[in-house]
Structures are given as C-alpha cells and as structure tokens.
Amino acid sequence: MKTGRPLVLLYIHDEVSPGLRARGGASRWWLGKSLAEHARQIEKTGGQLTIRAGGAEEVLIDIIAETGATSVFWNRRYGSAERAIDTDLKAMLRKGEMDVSTFNGRLLTEPWDITTGASTPYKVFTPYWKALKSTYRAPPVLAAPKALGGPVIESQTVESLGLQPTDPDWSGGLEATWHPGEAGAIERLWEFLEGPINTYAQDRNRPDLERGTTRLSPHLHFGEISPAQVWRAVQHGISAGKFDESNAMTFLSELVWREFSYVLLYYNPDLATENYNSDFDLLPWRADCDAVKSWRAGQTGYPIVDAGMRQLWHTGYMHNRVRMIVASFLTKHLLQHWQVGEDWFWDTLVDADPAANAASWQWTAGSGADAAPYFRVFNPITQGQKFDPHGTYVRRWCPELSFLPDKVLHTPWEADSATLKEAGITLGTTYPKPIVDHATARQRALDAYDTLKEKRNAA
DNA sequence: TTTTGAGTTGTTCGA
C-alpha cells in the first residue's frame, strides 16, 4: 500500500445483494448507534465516514468514478452470501486493474488456518482450542491514526438508513443498557480486567451478578473491538502475573468458541438453516404456536426461563447461562425446532451473529458439532436454584414474583396458598402456571430421541 | 491402517 494518499472511509449499507439475511431489529438498532458514533470519532480527526446504501458493487463503481480511487481495502466476511459478494467484487475490481487487499479484522485466525494433522477442519472444540492456544500470538495493536482527512464526497446520513425503530420505538431498554461504539467496548474490557476476570470460571455462570461476564459480544460483533485486542490484553496480564492464569484461560477459551463457530460456519454455509448432523432431520419436532408465544413472551411459568426471555426483550441481551436454559427448554421441553429459537434470537439480540447464534442453537438441540448429548435436558428448576441462588435475577425481570420467599421462588406452583396470597400472586392470573410439567416434558423429549434412534437404525 | 482415548456448560437414581 502506498502511503500518504487520501482515504475514502466507506460504509456500504447493503440490503439488496442476493442471499443476505436481513438484520434483526436489535441488531439494526446497534448498527445505527455504532455508525453514528464511528462517524463522530472520524470527524474529530478531520475526516468523514462516507455512508451509501445500495448494492456493494454499484456503490463501489460509483465511488471509484467519483474519486478516481485506485486501491480498495476491506475486512473479510465469512457467511456464504457475503463471501460470494466479496469474491465477485474482488474479481470485478481486479479486472478493472484496481489494487484490492483484504484483511482479517474480526477473528483471531482465519477459519482455514488451523487444521488437524490430516489437514481437515476441526469438528471438536477441545483439540481446536489446544491447537489455537499453542500457536496463536496476537499482533500488536496499532494506534489509531491522528488525521483521517480525505476527500469530502456525497454521503448519506445514518438517520436516512432507517435503522432506529419508530412507531413504536421499543429501544428504551436497549438505550439504557448499552453504549455502542469503541469507547464503550474498551470500557467494558477494562472493567472486566480490573477484577472479574480472576473469578471468571465460577462467576460467568451467575446471571444475578452484574459483572460476572464481559458483555463484549455485541462490540465484538460490530468490530468495535477486535478479538486480537482482547487476547493481547489478557495475555499481557497473565505474563505480568496480574491475572489468575486458570480463570484468564477459561475466559480466552470462550473467545475461541466464537472462533470455532466461524470455522463451523465457513465449512457449513447452511449452519443457520440445516442440521449439522443430518440425523436430526428425522426428529419429530412439534409445532405448537401457543407454546412458542409463551416462550417468547416470558410466560412459561418457569421463573428462570421467563426472566431470561424478558431480559432479552427488554435489553437485547441474555446472560449465556440463561441462553442455554431457555434454548434447552424450547427444544427439549417444548420440542420446538431449534430454528424457531434461532430466528427469535436473530431478531432480538444485539449480538446476533451468523456463526455463534446458529452454532449455539444447534449445540443445545443436539444436532450441532461437538453437541450436548440429547439426553442432557436442563432442569429449569435446579438451574435456577443453582445459578440464581438468591433470586436476584428472577426478581429483577419477573417483578410479580418479588415477594415470594427464596425457597419457592423458582417453583411458585409449589408454594402454599397462604404464601402465594401474602406475595400477592394468583397463579394463572398474575403469573402463569407451568405450561408443561418438567418430568413429563423431559420424558417426552427422551422418547422423541428414541424414535430418532429407531429410524436411524431402520434406515 | 488401526487403535485408543476423549468429548463445554447436566440430571436422576440409588446406595
């Protein structure tokens, strides 16, 4: 790359190229905030973030014609539609004798970089993790450029992209929870490294704790902070003896789960729509609209499930432990296809990610790579008691249960009538009765799996 | 090529 030449900093808002999955509502909200913040930061250096909506190819052709640009740079993407678009773009630009360079901006390593001894992609997490941590060294973080002044050309406003919800504007809870943008990301990382990292292995499972996890996922998704930056900061702290190594490595392994999801997506482009393990094509999922409605609304009658679903609706986020509980509940207790859940999360999560969301739903359902065995059905009662022991999380998101004593908080249907009355609860009115019985639903899920086995053996 | 050990996150049951 030649230096000293002006840069056009371009964001193409492409909703029209073929095959792209439309962003969900929460993701659009974050994107709008993030772009606005990014534009402000660039303006401070005297530059301009140029925003254009349209197909990537058409927009680039226009920009090149307007500016006489001779080089184009971008960070690589890994979804199948995005790869197809970027491959075509690269071919077109090179045909026009443009310099094209692409980079890895969003992962630690490229999905094809780390392979087994047989040069095949890893399909099991632990050996992948071992291979990555023994070879990966995070590159140094470069300082942001002080001046980014380029040509001032026509640009759309962020507002014109129509990313913010109106009529109704449901984004109040998101607004109160998040600070999209690089500064917010760095702050979250620093807060985490100042203490919580040293108790991460335990506390990451506690949705009732404010700072048990980093909550960096949406920032990572939107490229406001890179995994390499996070890795380097943690590695530095370990070397300096500042962090407990075991806890810090547990944290890094979670970052590598994100990488592993991208390996799975790269080699399985249909990860969000097809069973990774096609045996699951035979599983007799049920189609129960009422059950799905109750699940989405956080009205299942299981407090930890309902708390999670309401946290999601209100803040665009759900604690990871609770994600597993609600996902197990939907796919196993309610026997609804994992895609129903994947779709809902896609629409409502601020960190909705094509790789992590699909891989994690399949993992829970049992159809995914290195998946939970099907007979591992989370018990929403004991999970609640174990990971929200004082009920802080449930009381926060299900305030109608606030006055129940801890002993029956996760099992309101077991409270005697005097206790319920005293807590101001009428089951079936102020809070639902359980929509399924745990033991019955568990057995139904195990039976469904048995039919799958029979069908597979017969085939 | 064959063999061997291992595999994110759990629950239930019975001693």
Place this chain on the structure above:
DNA sequence: GTCGAACAACTCAAA
C-alpha cells in the same frame, strides 16, 4: 445430604 454411576453410542483426532 452426598456421591458415583448410568444415561448412547459415535465420531473425532492423534498416536
């Protein structure tokens, strides 16, 4: 109350 075994078998990865 605590603890270990059973829950399935299969596929992956490396020796």
